[in-house]
Amino acid sequence: MQERLPVELEKSYRLLNHGPTVLVSSSSGGRQNVMAAAWSMPLDFSPPKVVVVIDRNTLTRELVEGSGEFVLNIPTREQARMTL
Template structure:
């Protein structure tokens, strides 16, 4: 084995191999969704996402105060790439995207994902303006019970097309792999 240097501009690829996400929002009847690589749980009831100030979806989030984070699956890889296009440049990008709404929420959700999380924006002007970092309070969360049940992912028994996507760069994804389980540790149930 050899230890090789990684350019600082690429260090995030060592850490950010969690699932790629789709973020959606709606304001005044206008819906949009976009691919977001930098999304993570910030606490037990908060999510953070990085969305450029120039992104179409960012404007919808800041105007409406709400957004959804979705976890797409392998069968949605092309959709993830399509949602990476700017709506400024492709106004019709949402035309054929399947969407639905959960009762009580006016935030579009993308059909066929592994999971959906609806959040209310916690306004933090410094973080938003300086770092493009948006923080959301989780208001509701749902998952496909074929791959998430009783608080756990079921990827070891899930069909390959239902595994979550992990984006690297240049159109390359990885699907979540085989689990390793120990009979000890925190949060055992």
């Protein structure tokens, strides 16, 4: 497994520009979930913002709305098959 390198928040949009499948982690009320999302993109640079399409009838959407936050994970090449 490759070593993870930190990316400055202001430059993190570069990881999304090529349209990778991302993992959306969410948690609320003691429940947790991770989902694969094929539609994500940078929205703004300062402050950095992203858009992720999450169906309204999913647990992930419920948890994100409950907590008001989510974590966007970009899988490594070795993890790519797990996102299908």
